[in-house]
Amino acid sequence: MMRRTLLSLFALLFASTVSAHAQSIGEVRAKALFNELRCVVCAGQSIAESNAELAQDMREQVVLLINDNRSDAEIRDWFVQRYGDAVLMNPPLKPLTFALWFGPVLIFLFGMAVTGLVLLRGRARLRNKS
Amino acid sequence: MRIALRLAIIVLGTVLILLIGSLLWFGLNPQRSPASFPxxxxxxxxxxxxxxxxxxxxxxxxxxxxxxxxxxxxxxxxxxxxxxxxxxxxxxxxxxxxxxxxxxxxxxxxxxxxxxxxxxxxxxxxxxxxxxxxxxxxxxxxxxxxxxxxxxxxxxxxxxxxxxxxxxxxxxxxxxxxxxxxxxxx
Known part of the structure; x- marks a missing residue:
């Protein structure tokens, strides 16, 4: 009798951990999406970081959409349709944002090229002197 | 050779400065409030x-x-x-x-x-x-x-x-x- 109660207790415990795990998949997705969506009224904060009222609303909406079995891409699209690309923390790659994505790399390469040339010329000058 | 190189640097540099300058001119325009962007x-x-x-x-x-x-x-x-x-x-x-x-x-x-x-x-x-x-x-x-x-x-x-x-x-x-x-x- 005692053993049976213990066993059923263990079964209950196990069942509850399983369901908690199943729930946490949605939670993990929600947390990831919170970090990807910008709080549009805050300066450079995601809705995970912000406690603005609008960010709270947006977090609740993400959870609602997850519970509605929408995919991550569908949820992102849901917000982009209503708030525009600015709602994404990572701006999408498209002709308008090429300067944003490749600009820093180009400037870095240009700087490296100029530095390299200056150094090479300095070395050549030294060699000419000696 | 050296003149061509110097010319290339000047031209590339000017293009870069103009590019960054126009981006800043657009981006820092006070008429374009960041709040109105989205x-x-x-x-x-x-x-x-x-x-x-x-x-x-x-x-x-x-x-x-x-x-x-x-x-x-x-x-x-x-x-x-x-x-x-x-x-x-x-x-x-x-x-x-x-x-x-x-x-x-x-x-x-x-x-x-x-x-x-x-x-x-x-x-x-x-x-x-x-x-x-x-x-x-x-x-x-x-x-x-x-x-x-x-x-x-x-x-x-x-x-x-x-x-x-x-x-x-x-x-x-x-x-x-x-x-x-x-x-x-x-």
Whole structure:
């Protein structure tokens, strides 16, 4: 009798951990999406970081959409349709944002090229002197 | 060789400086407020939950937002407000004036507001809205891409977004709103 109660207790415990795990998949997705969506009224904060009222609303909406079995891409699209690309923390790659994505790399390469040339010329000058 | 190199550096450098300069000139233009950046008319408000909300006590007769939209039969204006919102009080006299001149055209949604507080606000300061509800759960706010209160949307008769004011209808925003409304009404 005692053993049976213990066993059923263990079964209950196990069942509850399983369901908690199943729930946490949605939670993990929600947390990831919170970090990807910008709080549009805050300066450079995601809705995970912000406690603005609008960010709270947006977090609740993400959870609602997850519970509605929408995919991550569908949820992102849901917000982009209503708030525009600015709602994404990572701006999408498209002709308008090429300067944003490749600009820093180009400037870095240009700087490296100029530095390299200056150094090479300095070395050549030294060699000419000696 | 050396001249060609120096020339290349000068040309590339000039191009870079011009490029960065024009980006900064555009980006740091004080006329282009960062607050107005996401609030363009390029978004598509979702009307699927339009009309869902809580009626304000004492304003139950004016709670049918969808009927008000149909009755407008032309362009209509959706205004998000709240009793706790101070800038909303700045535009309130103009909203009253607008609704007197265009009866039935203005629909109000109370954002993150207690229905009783919103009703008290309208009773004390005057009700400019042909229909008004509290936007429970901020469903409509998110569907409209709201960034804050007050925010005002001008829609054509077919529901296309024509103008969006990301702040109180005073000063330049008021002028732009009037222009958009006149263009929509023609």
């Amino acid at each position: 609030t363009s008319t390029a978004i598509a408000p979702d009307f699927s939950a339009f009309g869902q909300g809580t009626p304000l006590p004492g304003y139950e007769d004016a709670a049918d937002v969808l009927a008000a939209r149909r009755a407008a039969e032309g362009p209509f204006v959706v205004n998000f407000f709240a009793s706790w919102c101070q800038p909303c009080r700045l535009e309130h006299p103009y909203l009253l004036e607008f609704s007197a001149a265009n009866p039935g055209a203005l629909i109000g949604l109370a954002y993150r507001d207690d229905p009783i507080d919103a009703a008290t606000y309208l009773t004390n300061d005057g009700n400019p809205y042909a229909a008004v509800i509290a936007d429970t759960g901020s469903t409509n706010a998110l569907n409209f891409g709201l960034t804050g209160v007050p925010e005002t949307y001008v829609f054509g008769a077919d529901g296309t977004l024509l103008f969006r004011s990301p702040g109180p209808l005073i000063g330049a925003l008021k002028t732009q709103f009037i222009d958009a409304w006149e263009a929509a009404s023609q």
